[in-house]
Amino acid sequence: MLTALLSRTGTGWRLMVKAALPSGDSRSADAFLIGQTGVFALLISDKGPDFETANQILRHAKERFAGIPGPQGRSLAESAIHLAVIGQGAGDPRQDGVHWSLTESSLGRIFRRDALHLDKRSVATIAEQAERRLRGYLPLAVQQPDREPSTGGLLDVTELIEDQVGAAQRRPFDSWLTFLHPQQNAIVKRDYSGPARISGPAGTGKTVVALHRLRHLARVSTGPLLFTTYVHTLPSVIKTAFDRLAPELDGRVEFTNLHAWVRRFLAERDVPVQVDRRKIDTAFSFAWMAHREKLQVIEPSVDYWRTELDRVIKGRGITTLAGYVAVQRRGRILRLDASQKARVWNLYEHYQRGLAERGVHDYNDLIELGRTELARRPLETPYAGVVVDEVQDIPLCGLRLLRELAGDGPNRLLLVGDGQQQVYPGGWRLSDAGIPVQGRGEILKVNYRNRAEVLGFARRFDATNRVDDLDGADGIALRAAESASEGGTTETWRGTSGELPGALVEAVRKLTARLDHSALIVFHHKDLGRCVEILRAAGIPTLALENYTGAADGKLKVGTVHRAKGLDFEAVLVLQNTHESVTGSQAEEERRELRGRQHLVAATRARDFLWWGVLDDTAPEQADEPAKAVEAEEDCVHDMPISWCSLCRKPPPNVLSHGFRTSGGNAYHNDPDCTWLRKGQGRAHRQGMNVHDVTRLAWGSVAPGELEPCEFCCSPQWMRRHGH
Numbered sequence: 001m002l003t004a005l006l007s008r009t010g011t012g013w014r015l016m017v018k019a020a021l022p023s024g025d026s027r028s029a030d031a032f033l034i035g036q037t038g039v040f041a042l043l044i045s046d047k048g049p050d051f052e053t054a055n056q057i058l059r060h061a062k063e064r065f066a067g068i069p070g071p072q073g074r075s076l077a078e079s080a081i082h083l084a085v086i087g088q089g090a091g092d093p094r095q096d097g098v099h100w101s102l103t104e105s106s107l108g109r110i111f112r113r114d115a116l117h118l119d120k121r122s123v124a125t126i127a128e129q130a131e132r133r134l135r136g137y138l139p140l141a142v143q144q145p146d147r148e149p150s151t152g153g154l155l156d157v158t159e160l161i162e163d164q165v166g167a168a169q170r171r172p173f174d175s176w177l178t179f180l181h182p183q184q185n186a187i188v189k190r191d192y193s194g195p196a197r198i199s200g201p202a203g204t205g206k207t208v209v210a211l212h213r214l215r216h217l218a219r220v221s222t223g224p225l226l227f228t229t230y231v232h233t234l235p236s237v238i239k240t241a242f243d244r245l246a247p248e249l250d251g252r253v254e255f256t257n258l259h260a261w262v263r264r265f266l267a268e269r270d271v272p273v274q275v276d277r278r279k280i281d282t283a284f285s286f287a288w289m290a291h292r293e294k295l296q297v298i299e300p301s302v303d304y305w306r307t308e309l310d311r312v313i314k315g316r317g318i319t320t321l322a323g324y325v326a327v328q329r330r331g332r333i334l335r336l337d338a339s340q341k342a343r344v345w346n347l348y349e350h351y352q353r354g355l356a357e358r359g360v361h362d363y364n365d366l367i368e369l370g371r372t373e374l375a376r377r378p379l380e381t382p383y384a385g386v387v388v389d390e391v392q393d394i395p396l397c398g399l400r401l402l403r404e405l406a407g408d409g410p411n412r413l414l415l416v417g418d419g420q421q422q423v424y425p426g427g428w429r430l431s432d433a434g435i436p437v438q439g440r441g442e443i444l445k446v447n448y449r450n451r452a453e454v455l456g457f458a459r460r461f462d463a464t465n466r467v468d469d470l471d472g473a474d475g476i477a478l479r480a481a482e483s484a485s486e487g488g489t490t491e492t493w494r495g496t497s498g499e500l501p502g503a504l505v506e507a508v509r510k511l512t513a514r515l516d517h518s519a520l521i522v523f524h525h526k527d528l529g530r531c532v533e534i535l536r537a538a539g540i541p542t543l544a545l546e547n548y549t550g551a552a553d554g555k556l557k558v559g560t561v562h563r564a565k566g567l568d569f570e571a572v573l574v575l576q577n578t579h580e581s582v583t584g585s586q587a588e589e590e591r592r593e594l595r596g597r598q599h600l601v602a603a604t605r606a607r608d609f610l611w612w613g614v615l616d617d618t619a620p621e622q623a624d625e626p627a628k629a630v631e632a633e634e635d636c637v638h639d640m641p642i643s644w645c646s647l648c649r650k651p652p653p654n655v656l657s658h659g660f661r662t663s664g665g666n667a668y669h670n671d672p673d674c675t676w677l678r679k680g681q682g683r684a685h686r687q688g689m690n691v692h693d694v695t696r697l698a699w700g701s702v703a704p705g706e707l708e709p710c711e712f713c714c715s716p717q718w719m720r721r722h723g724h
């Protein structure tokens with residue numbers, strides 16, 4: 001056994017062995033092995049230690065290695081220290097999450113190159129410190145023969161192993177796996193008597209700390225653990241990172257998004273639930289048709305009112321008009337008096353009837369069903385800990401559910417997020433959800449992700465925080481974050497749709513980062529379609545962010561900011577579209593705030609390089625060019641239905657062949673037969689336009705009259721801007 005360990009010292013591993021073996025001291029390790037995969041306290045024993053002994057040996061190891069300084073004022077994290085028991089009778093190598101059980105033949109797991117956490121310099125620094133701190137241990141190493149290319153024996157074997165794992169070896173070191181800021185280190189182990197909150201600006205390591213803490217909780221508790229978030233793409237990427245941090249905890253922590261968790265829970269309990277996006281949209285469209293006139297005089301945007309239903313009324317679990325009248329609508333700038341709220345309530349009731357008639361639930365209903373079921377019969381095996389990341393985007397009803405799921409016990413609930421990065425509308429106070437965090441709020445301030453140049457660029461965005469980061473107290477803005485790394489590059493571009501293909505492809509080609517460590521982020525689906533088409537034509541491989549799991553695949557990641565939040569990439573390209581209405585209304589002010597936060601999120605996804613492109617087709621001299629007219633048609637920025645002819649209730653004409661006519665705020669086809677649908681459908685697909693409802697119509701899932709104009713496209717401003 002010792003020979004096998006000694007042989008590794010020829011490839012940079014450092015070994016320290018107890019001076020007297022057997023020592024009869026069962027509270028400390030027989031040996032320590034330090035290398036690029038971490039620090040291993042080794043116990044040579046055929047019979048695995050009991051839980052208490054294993055913890056004691058680990059504790060001893062952590063005490064000896066605690067606080068070993070690393071780069072940038074950080075110190076060695078406990079997660080870098082492992083206990084491995086090596087003997088004859090080892091079974092499952094990841095037995096109980098506290099120690100690894102290995103035999104001589106499975107010893108190689110320690111040396112696996114797909115889990116490199118430390119560079120060679122850090123290994124040397126830690127070993128030097130360890131030699132000073134570990135009394136009673138002797139450093140041992142093989143004599144290094146002069147390494148001729150033809151040298152035979154042991155080193156050849158290890159070189160062979162290195163060759164086999166060459167690809168994995170080349171990956172960059174994620175130093176967050178082993179070195180944490182003292183404040184981060186403290187949060188990982190802190191005991192919280194109730195729900196706790198980690199806030200702090202983008203890139204300050206909130207998620208990193210949450211993962212270290214999950215690992216810590218897994219070791220000090222026995223129940224299952226849950227990591228959840230609102231975004232459905234994030235959990236799988238975070239799981240990949242967690243597997244690198246704590247490979248021994250395989251399966252102990254569940255990573256899933258909130259809605260997926262509720263769906264699974266309801267399925268297990270045989271609670272019928274029917275969520276159908278199309279039917280939900282249809283129910284809303286009908287309700288809107290019936291009530292829009294009364295609401296448009298307050299605020300013309302259909303989006304605005306849908307958000308009011310989703311995020312305020314249903315998102316906050318309001319079920320009576322009196323409750324709605326009384327509520328403070330956090331995150332909404334436009335004030336509504338009681339009579340205006342009564343009009344909104346009519347819309348809500350109509351919508352609810354629509355859902356019931358169609359036998360469907362929306363996403364808020366799903367959460368409420370989950371809450372009801374949980375109250376009826378709590379979980380048989382409660383979670384030992386629940387971590388909620390990107391908490392700022394979770395609706396209030398979701399927060400309530402998570403609180404009920406986690407319970408009030410110590411260390412049960414950890415809420416992680418940053419109000420400046422809210423990419424969906426709305427707002428809340430933690431106290432609204434009955435979650436008290438006083439005295440258990442942590443704020444991280446050192447940004448480790450973005451190099452100084454990138455951080456400087458992102459700080460320019462005016463991102464108003466509309467959720468409370470510390471239950472009433474203000475959070476820390478990105479402007480106040482400290483920068484941990486120098487350098488970085490930013491580039492900007494501004495141009496028209498016609499110039500975009502050349503500029504975008506050039507920007508991608510110039511990337512020095514690997515394509516799969518890079519991403520393109522946009523803010524609207526139609527820009528996404530446009531960019532993907534450009535990249536496809538240029539032969540650049542892409543992967544939609546919704547399919548990204550953190551695996552390396554050689555492809556550029558592409559998606560909207562909603563899918564990119566919480567992630568980071570070495571290089572990021574962002575495409576902003578200047579097309580925004582300018583009515584100066586309060587609702588628009590809210591949209592502008594939201595956009596500011598979304599811009600901040602997009603910019604802070606970049607570690608080293610940020611390309612910020614601005615698509616601007618509004619230059620007056622270009623307005624009359626025929627080619628631009630097609631672009632104008634594509635310029636509906638909403639995911640809502642595209643414009644409909646007020647006369648025949650069919651989709652809009654292709655502006656080149658038919659054009660619009662407006663009267664009294666309505667839009668009419670110029671084509672008397674309104675044949676746009678038949679002619680335009682294929683074209684719409686090809687152009688990556690907002691074809692959502694064209695397709696719905698073609699599938700027959702809705703009747704023409706059920707759909708509504710996109711208020712943005714049909715707005716007088718839009719018409720004027722595009723010469724209609």
Ligand SMILES: Nc1ncnc2c1ncn2[C@@H]1O[C@H](COP(=O)(O)OP(=O)(O)OP(=O)(O)O)[C@@H](O)[C@H]1O
Nearest residue numbers: 176179180181202203204205206207208448449566
């Ligand atoms: N202690 C650390 N040492 C080195 N790098 C770190 C450390 N903490 C965080 N980082 C780096 O910063 C990046 C951002 O960390 P993380 O995603 O946890 O930040 P965050 O605060 O959750 O960010 P956001 O709110 O923007 O999603 C990590 O991918 C990691 O590379």
